[in-house]
Amino acid sequence: MSFVTHLECANCGKQFTAGQPHNLCTDCQRPLWVRYDLDAVKSAFPRERLAKRPADLWRYRELLPYADPANVVSLGETMTPILSTPRLGAELGLGNLLFKDESRLPTGSFKARGMALAITMANEFGIRRVACPTAGNAGGAMAAYASRAGMESYVFMPDDTPVINMKETHLAGATVVRVNGLINDCGRLVGEGRELMGWFDLSTLKEPYRIEGKKTMGLELA
Ligand SMILES: [Zn+2]
Incomplete structure (x- = not known):
């Protein structure tokens, strides 16, 4: 089960049913937010229990959107450490400069948080083909x-995208299209290509679940 009540347009407030795929608001074409029954989460989940759970992104599952844990697509999303950087801090005139080292996540960046949840939700909805544009x-x-979930993926990258990103994407199993x-x-x-190719569009903020994964960065800091 999940504690999701509905989805809601961040701009006009129109509500959408959970449990089915969504992209943008159908009225105003703005991003959708996932809404939770926070009172129910509060009574179902005492904060102290958190400490006993594994130190990964899924420990916040009451605040994540999937209904069935069997649909989770994971590559081992560890909590990331906060590193003190006194020499760089001094150089910049900052007394206590800290970095949250997101490079520890699978695929080496915070993007893994968003994609872990977006692909988990796509998996829950039975989606088998996904696509996104990116220059990074x-x-x-x-x-x-997507490969972990056995899905097909298509990635469209501008011609001047760093070659390392193109190679990484290709080696991870996507069909990479270089765009002039x-x-x-x-x-x-x-x-x-959505209609022609039947893929689900996972562009940033054009589907509601990448941000649900990214928010766990804040939950770790809280
Ligand atoms: Zn709207």
Whole structure:
């Protein structure tokens, strides 16, 4: 079970039913937020219990959107450490400069948090093919999680994307398309291919669950 009550447009407040795939608000084309029954979470889950759970992203499961734990797609999303960086801090005139080292996550960046949840939800909905535009490390993350789930993935990258990101995405199992254009051209191609190719569009903020994964960074800090 999950504690999700519904989804809600961040702009106009229109409500959407949970338990089915969504992209943007159908009225105003803005992103959707996932809403939870926070009172129910509070009474079902005493905070002290958290300490006994494994130190990973899934320890916050009452605040995550999936219904069935069997649908979770994971590559081992460990909690990330906070590192003190006194020499860099001194150079910048900052007394206590701290870094949260997200490079410890699978595929080496915070993008893994978002894709872990986005692919988990796609898996829960029975989606078997996903696509996204990127000029950086979101492609590698999506490809790795899609491969883990046995899904096909397509990644559209501008021609000037660093070669390392293209190689990573390809090696993680995606079909990589180099686009002679900018990131918005890549986004347009993903949108245009939705009907033709039958893929689900996992562009940032064009589906509601990547941000549900990314928020765990804040939960770790809280
Ligand atoms: Zn709206």
